[in-house]
Amino acid sequence: MAALLPPDIQLPSGSGLRRDAPAQAVTSAWYGVVWGRLGRGDLAWRWFDRVGERALGPWIAGERGRLLRELGGHAAAEQLELAALPAAIDPLDAAMLWVSLAADAVGYADAEDARQRLARAQTLLARQPDSPRRDRQLLRAGWVEVEVALLTDLAPPTHLLPRLRADGELDLPTPYRAGSRFHTAKGCLFAGVVRAEPELLERAAALAPSALLWAVHLARASLGVPGAQAAAAATRARVVPPPGHR
Numbered sequence: 001m002a003a004l005l006p007p008d009i010q011l012p013s014g015s016g017l018r019r020d021a022p023a024q025a026v027t028s029a030w031y032g033v034v035w036g037r038l039g040r041g042d043l044a045w046r047w048f049d050r051v052g053e054r055a056l057g058p059w060i061a062g063e064r065g066r067l068l069r070e071l072g073g074h075a076a077a078e079q080l081e082l083a084a085l086p087a088a089i090d091p092l093d094a095a096m097l098w099v100s101l102a103a104d105a106v107g108y109a110d111a112e113d114a115r116q117r118l119a120r121a122q123t124l125l126a127r128q129p130d131s132p133r134r135d136r137q138l139l140r141a142g143w144v145e146v147e148v149a150l151l152t153d154l155a156p157p158t159h160l161l162p163r164l165r166a167d168g169e170l171d172l173p174t175p176y177r178a179g180s181r182f183h184t185a186k187g188c189l190f191a192g193v194v195r196a197e198p199e200l201l202e203r204a205a206a207l208a209p210s211a212l213l214w215a216v217h218l219a220r221a222s223l224g225v226p227g228a229q230a231a232a233a234a235t236r237a238r239v240v241p242p243p244g245h246r
Contacts, residue, residue, distance in 0.1 A: 003181040004034045004209060008132040016132065020090065021053040029056055029063070036067045037182050039210030041242035058088040062096045064242070069100070070211055071241055074107035092133050095124040099140045106147045114148045132178035139175050139183055146190050161191035164199055181207050185216070193219050201225075210239055 008016035009030060017026045032047035044067060048060050061084035065077035081097045081104070088094035098121035105114035121141050128134045142160030149156035162184065163171045176183060185207035192200035201223065204216045217232035 001034055004037050005030065006132060006136065006178055006180050006183075008178065018056070020055040025051050025053045025056055029060060032060075033063055036063065037209045037211050039239040041067050041071075041245070042240050045242045054087065055090070058084040058090070058093040058097060062093070062100050065100050065104075067211070067242055068245060069103060069107065070215070071239070071245065072107075073245055074104045076245065078104040091124050091128060092131075092137060095121045095128070095137050096140070098124065099137060099144055102141075102144045103147065106144065106151055109151060111148060111152045114144070114151065118144055118148060135175035135178035136183065139179060139187065142175075143186065143190050146194060150194075156194050158191070158194060160187070161194060162187045162200070162203075163191060163195075164197070164203075170203065182209060182212065185209070185212055189216050189219055193222075196223060198223050198225060210235060214239065 005011070006016070010016060011027050011030060014023050017023055028047050028050040032044045032051075035041075035047060036044035045064070048064060051060050061080045065081045068074075068077040068080070078101060081100050085094065085097055088097055098117050102114045102117035102121060105111075105117055118141060121137070125134060125137055125141060139160060142157065146156040146161070160173050160175065162173070162176070165171050170184070170188070172184065172187070176187060179187075185204045188200045188204035188207065189212070192198065192204060198220065201216060201220045205213065205220065208216050214232050214235035217228045217235055220228035221232060
């Protein structure tokens with residue numbers, strides 16, 4: 001579990017937890033995040049349902065939306081995220097939701113809407129002081145920026161993507177210091193796709209939890225890696241969707 005939590009988050013001690021809600025509620029939210037990344041949407045929903053604090057509502061909506069979007073449920077994700085925006089008083093929550101909404105638009109192949117939503121998120125992030133929460137949203141915004149570029153046949157930006165050094169070690173841009181194993185895996189996934197480097201996708205596969213691993217195998221399949229398509233199907237079959245979703 002610790003590998004899927006950002007380094008600033010220490011659940012037993014409360015280190016890194018948000019101060020706008022009781023620690024128990026924030027802890028429940030993080031348990032939901034981790035179960036979602038492990039591909040257990042049913043358990044993620046169970047933990048999210050325990051969080052009743054209004055201040056955490058936008059965050060929970062964004063995390064639910066992420067899980068739905070990973071399963072192709074862009075419409076359901078968008079509905080949750082749009083409904084949560086008016087309550088997103090915290091600017092980083094608002095930025096998170098705009099990044100998510102931009103990703104939904106990418107799923108619809110609506111490049112203009114994606115660009116506009118992403119621009120809102122980037123404007124909000126540019127105004128925020130340095131913090132682990134901001135760095136994680138910078139990474140998400142960077143990944144969606146890559147998706148928008150690929151959607152519009154433009155050269156994708158690579159400044160927030162990992163690269164392999166000559167010695168075989170990963171070179172991670174600074175914001176990854178605030179991320180978890182999940183963030184590194186997802187960064188390697190995007191980097192492998194953009195640079196068409198199977199080695200980066202292999203790093204992603206070694207790091208990715210279940211909810212992300214099937215997407216990594218699909219990317220490997222797109223580069224012609226033998227057995228990757230079957231691995232993607234097998235991994236996807238093990239992902240448990242949230243209640244009421246497929």
